[in-house]
Amino acid sequence: MSFDLERPWRLHRQVALRPEPFGALAYHFGNRRLSFLKTRKLLAVVQALGEHPTGRDACRSAGVGEDELTAYARALEALAASGMLVERESR
Amino acid sequence: MSQTVTRGKRLVDHFEIGLDAPICLTWELTYACNLACVHCLSSSGRRDPRELSTAECMTVIDELQRMQVFYVNIGGGEPTVRRDFWDLLDYATGHDVGVKFSTNGSRITAEVARRLAGSDYVDVQVSLDGATAPVNDAIRGAGSYATAIRAMERLAEAGMRNFKLSVVVTRNNVPQLDLFAAIADRYGAQLRLTRLRPSGRGADVWDALHPTAAQQRQLYDWLRERGERVLTGDSFFHLAAYGDPLPGLNLCGAGRVVCLIDPVGDVYACPFAIHDAFLAGNVRTAGGFTEVWRHSELFTRLRRPQTGGACSSCAHFDSCRGGCMAAKFFTGLALDGPDPECVLGHGESLLALRGSEPAPRPAADHSRAAVNHARRPAPACDESPLAGLEVIR
Ligand code: SF4
Ligand code: SF4
Numbered sequence: 001m002s003f004d005l006e007r008p009w010r011l012h013r014q015v016a017l018r019p020e021p022f023g024a025l026a027y028h029f030g031n032r033r034l035s036f037l038k039t040r041k042l043l044a045v046v047q048a049l050g051e052h053p054t055g056r057d058a059c060r061s062a063g064v065g066e067d068e069l070t071a072y073a074r075a076l077e078a079l080a081a082s083g084m085l086v087e088r089e090s091r
Numbered sequence: 092m093s094q095t096v097t098r099g100k101r102l103v104d105h106f107e108i109g110l111d112a113p114i115c116l117t118w119e120l121t122y123a124c125n126l127a128c129v130h131c132l133s134s135s136g137r138r139d140p141r142e143l144s145t146a147e148c149m150t151v152i153d154e155l156q157r158m159q160v161f162y163v164n165i166g167g168g169e170p171t172v173r174r175d176f177w178d179l180l181d182y183a184t185g186h187d188v189g190v191k192f193s194t195n196g197s198r199i200t201a202e203v204a205r206r207l208a209g210s211d212y213v214d215v216q217v218s219l220d221g222a223t224a225p226v227n228d229a230i231r232g233a234g235s236y237a238t239a240i241r242a243m244e245r246l247a248e249a250g251m252r253n254f255k256l257s258v259v260v261t262r263n264n265v266p267q268l269d270l271f272a273a274i275a276d277r278y279g280a281q282l283r284l285t286r287l288r289p290s291g292r293g294a295d296v297w298d299a300l301h302p303t304a305a306q307q308r309q310l311y312d313w314l315r316e317r318g319e320r321v322l323t324g325d326s327f328f329h330l331a332a333y334g335d336p337l338p339g340l341n342l343c344g345a346g347r348v349v350c351l352i353d354p355v356g357d358v359y360a361c362p363f364a365i366h367d368a369f370l371a372g373n374v375r376t377a378g379g380f381t382e383v384w385r386h387s388e389l390f391t392r393l394r395r396p397q398t399g400g401a402c403s404s405c406a407h408f409d410s411c412r413g414g415c416m417a418a419k420f421f422t423g424l425a426l427d428g429p430d431p432e433c434v435l436g437h438g439e440s441l442l443a444l445r446g447s448e449p450a451p452r453p454a455a456d457h458s459r460a461a462v463n464h465a466r467r468p469a470p471a472c473d474e475s476p477l478a479g480l481e482v483i484r
Pocket of ligand 2: 329332401402405406407408411412413414428429430433434435436437
């Protein structure tokens with residue numbers, strides 16, 4: 001399963017994000033998993049997800065270039081797989 | 092698997108320079124304990140009159156919330172002995188600080204179990220050091236096996252899923268690894284194995300109880316086979332030198348991602364390093380815990396690049412990194428040399444060469460006069476909590 005950039009996503013309600021100089025840490029209180037976001041830009045994408053109609057829009061708003069999209073989709077997929085991100089009801 | 096999971100050098104570099112707040116913070120709330128395990132890392136027994144008051148503990152929790160410390164590992168002593176334990180637990184979870192706490196199980200009544208099962212922000216570790224009563228009780232004291240099993244039964248009945256069955260691996264229980272796994276399965280718990288370190292009272296029994304070289308190999312193979320199903324708190328990274336690294340970060344996190352707040356508010360680099368040499372400050376001083384974590388002289392020093400000493404020429408240095416600082420310190424070995432349990436046997440030869448000078452002793456001893464042969468909860472957070480850490484890039 002790969003991350004669907006055309007769908008709306010958000011951070012799971014039980015996930016806390018902690019910015020760090022080199023990215024961020026994400027902790028899921030439900031499944032107690034800790035993830036390490038390696039760039040600040042990825043943090044910006046994750047924070048933007050809830051406010052954009054699609055994952056692609058969130059990436060764009062955070063300044064992710066076309067050439068980086070595949071890499072970012074892969075990172076988002078990993079976050080979704082560990083329960084950090086969930087799909088929103090689409091309108 | 093499509094996840095981008097790496098534990099490459101760069102990540103280690105990030106963690107080596109330290110984080111704005113710890114990931115794995117152990118907080119020992121009291122030195123009081125109803126048991127007296129022979130290997131107790133904090134030499135617990137009696138309460139210390141200078142222990143932090145309820146209000147002071149709450150101030151620390153406020154600070155942890157501001158620093159976004161996701162959770163604390165609460166131990167002791169037996170933390171549930173503190174009368175304000177449940178209030179503090181509620182206060183922490185009400186302030187976005189999750190709690191994992193270690194217990195010998197003696198106070199896990201059916202009611203407490205239901206309460207724990209009801210909260211997403213609380214996790215419990217029940218300590219057991221033998222899969223059978225004789226093996227366990229020789230270490231943790233008569234009756235402690237039955238107590239722990241009863242606690243697990245109650246937790247399981249209350250519907251608590253995935254709590255931890257926490258085992259300190261010793262020479263006596265390596266043959267019981269499969270049995271431990273079966274016990275964990277029986278109660279829907281997750282097995283967590285951690286390393287015996289010569290800290291606290293553990294220093295007195297380490298020589299006799301730490302696994303033999305052959306057992307270490309057996310443990311490594313067993314862990315490799317189980318993969319991520321068994322948690323280790325990253326505590327066996329020195330075994331990575333056998334070949335492939337075990338899941339986890341493979342790094343001594345002391346003062347970088349790990350630290351300890353002790354019952355009187357002293358902040359140490361690691362729960363296994365209770366000694367003046369690793370004392371960074373106290374939460375009661377101006378600036379509180381934040382100041383100690385971010386700016387203490389000791390932590391700043393620990394975050395500077397370390398030399399590998401005799402280990403740096405070793406082919407396994409990248410994964411093993413010379414092992415555990417506390418284990419070296421309390422066995423009297425050089426901090427920049429091999430671990431006492433170095434899988435190449437270098438530690439053993441060095442131990443044999445040690446002079447008659449006694450190894451450093453832990454700073455505080457709250458053992459009751461007669462330390463019988465008993466128990467104490469294993470530390471909740473055995474250094475790096477990063478087993479299962481995923482790196483997303
Ligand atoms: S390796 Fe040893 S000293 Fe370092 S954090 Fe772990 S237990 Fe503490
Ligand atoms: S020599 Fe040092 S780095 Fe090499 S295996 Fe032994 S402890 Fe680890």
